[in-house]
Amino acid sequence: MRWIWIDRFVEFDSGKSAKAVKNLSMAEDHFADHFPGYPMMPVSLMIEGLAQTGGILAGEARAFREKVVLAKIPTAKFYRDVFAGVQLTYAVELIQCRDEGAAVIGRVLVGDVLVGEAEIFFAHLDQARSQQLFGDHNFVFSGELKKILGLAKLSAN
Amino acid sequence: MASLTRDEVFARVAAQLVVALNVDDDQVTPESRLQADLGAESIDFLDIVFRLEREFGIKIPRGELFPEAIFSGDPDFVQNGKVTPKGIAELKAKMPYADFGTFEIDPKMETIGDLFTVDLITLYVESKL
Numbered sequence: 001m002r003w004i005w006i007d008r009f010v011e012f013d014s015g016k017s018a019k020a021v022k023n024l025s026m027a028e029d030h031f032a033d034h035f036p037g038y039p040m041m042p043v044s045l046m047i048e049g050l051a052q053t054g055g056i057l058a059g060e061a062r063a064f065r066e067k068v069v070l071a072k073i074p075t076a077k078f079y080r081d082v083f084a085g086v087q088l089t090y091a092v093e094l095i096q097c098r099d100e101g102a103a104v105i106g107r108v109l110v111g112d113v114l115v116g117e118a119e120i121f122f123a124h125l126d127q128a129r130s131q132q133l134f135g136d137h138n139f140v141f142s143g144e145l146k147k148i149l150g151l152a153k154l155s156a157n
Numbered sequence: 158m159a160s161l162t163r164d165e166v167f168a169r170v171a172a173q174l175v176v177a178l179n180v181d182d183d184q185v186t187p188e189s190r191l192q193a194d195l196g197a198e199s200i201d202f203l204d205i206v207f208r209l210e211r212e213f214g215i216k217i218p219r220g221e222l223f224p225e226a227i228f229s230g231d232p233d234f235v236q237n238g239k240v241t242p243k244g245i246a247e248l249k250a251k252m253p254y255a256d257f258g259t260f261e262i263d264p265k266m267e268t269i270g271d272l273f274t275v276d277l278i279t280l281y282v283e284s285k286l
Contacts, residue, residue: 071200074177096207099219101200103207121204 004145005049006090009152015061015094020053020148022046022088031084039084043116046088047076050106051120054092056149058102058122061094064146066124071101078108078116086110100124161286167279173208174275177201187276197273209278215285222281224251227269240264248272254280 011019024031024041031039051070059068082088089109096103101123108115161169171185178195191197197205202223210217219225227248228234234244245264249257255272 072204074204096210101203103204121200123200123203 003048004052004148005045006052006145006148009053009056009149010089012057012060012149012152015057015097017091017093018053018057019089019091020049022049022090024082024084024086024088026084028084041082041084041088043076043078046078046082046090046108046116047073047118047120049088049090050092050104050108050118051122052145053090054094054102054104054106054120055122056145057092057094057104058097060149061097061102062124066126068102068122069125070120071123072121074119074121076116076118080113080115082108082110082115088115161283163279163283166283166286167275169212170209170275170278170282173212174205174278177204177208185275187274187279189275190271191273191275192270205278209282213282213286215282217285222278223273227251228266235266238266240266240269252277254284 006020006022009018009020011017024039026039030042030045034040034042055068055070059066087110089111090106091109092104092106094102094104101121103119103121105117105119107117167187171182174180174185174191174195175182178191178197178201180195184195189195191202191205206217206222209215209222228240228244234241234247240248245257245261248255248269252272255277256274257272260268260272
């Protein structure tokens with residue numbers, strides 16, 4: 001299955017911050033069960049959206065030299081439910097980026113309203129080794145996510 | 158900024174470890190071993206480095222506080238699961254703030270992790286301030 005939890009980048013300040021949007025639609029499978037009659041976006045999928053936004057930001061900062069993998073979520077707090085029909089904004093800020101890994105702070109917003117926030121930690125794995133261990137399909141940087149970033153950069157120029 | 162006492166450094170290091178490792182305040186003592194006592198895993202070491210850099214405004218170059226791949230299986234340094242005197246000297250050079258008292262009595266490779274204590278961090282941070 002495709003595992004893309006952001007729709008489009010709307011802001012991208014290389015090495016510093018990025019914003020992506022995610023439109024919640026009743027057509028998405030998870031709303032059928034979560035929950036019937038109460039289509040609430042699972043927090044785990046919002047955290048994944050923050051991780052994808054932040055992972056691209058961290059990877060791009062180092063020209064995608066390494067695989068960036070989600071390693072730790074030190075803190076995550078969510079304050080309100082959000083439902084099918086809204087547009088979420090994932091706003092992330094890169095607070096640390098080194099050889100071994102990177103850290104971001106991400107906030108989930110609906111307009112100006114803060115839905116939740118999380119600190120997310122990534123580890124950097126070198127490409128050759130991780131290709132051996134895991135193959136191409138398990139990581140944030142499948143071609144699909146890089147294409148989303150490519151579209152954002154095109155429209156910025 | 159005015160220089161900090163060791164107690165003050167310890168208190169601030171301990172506060173960061175409480176957050177990074179999700180342990181209680183009273184579990185963190187100077188002698189606490191990061192892995193055996195506080196449950197730290199490899200990704201936590203990087204989280205700790207990030208937090209210390211932010212908390213104290215210092216730069217911690219890769220491998221300076223927590224050396225990686227300490228011996229790479231070199232037989233000069235490790236024989237039959239025990240660290241040789243040459244290996245111990247190498248460790249001491251890489252980790253000048255660690256306490257080798259207990260380790261030297263029975264220098265088993267698998268107990269190297271016990272050298273990573275809260276005190277190691279406190280002394281290292283002090284040296285950087």
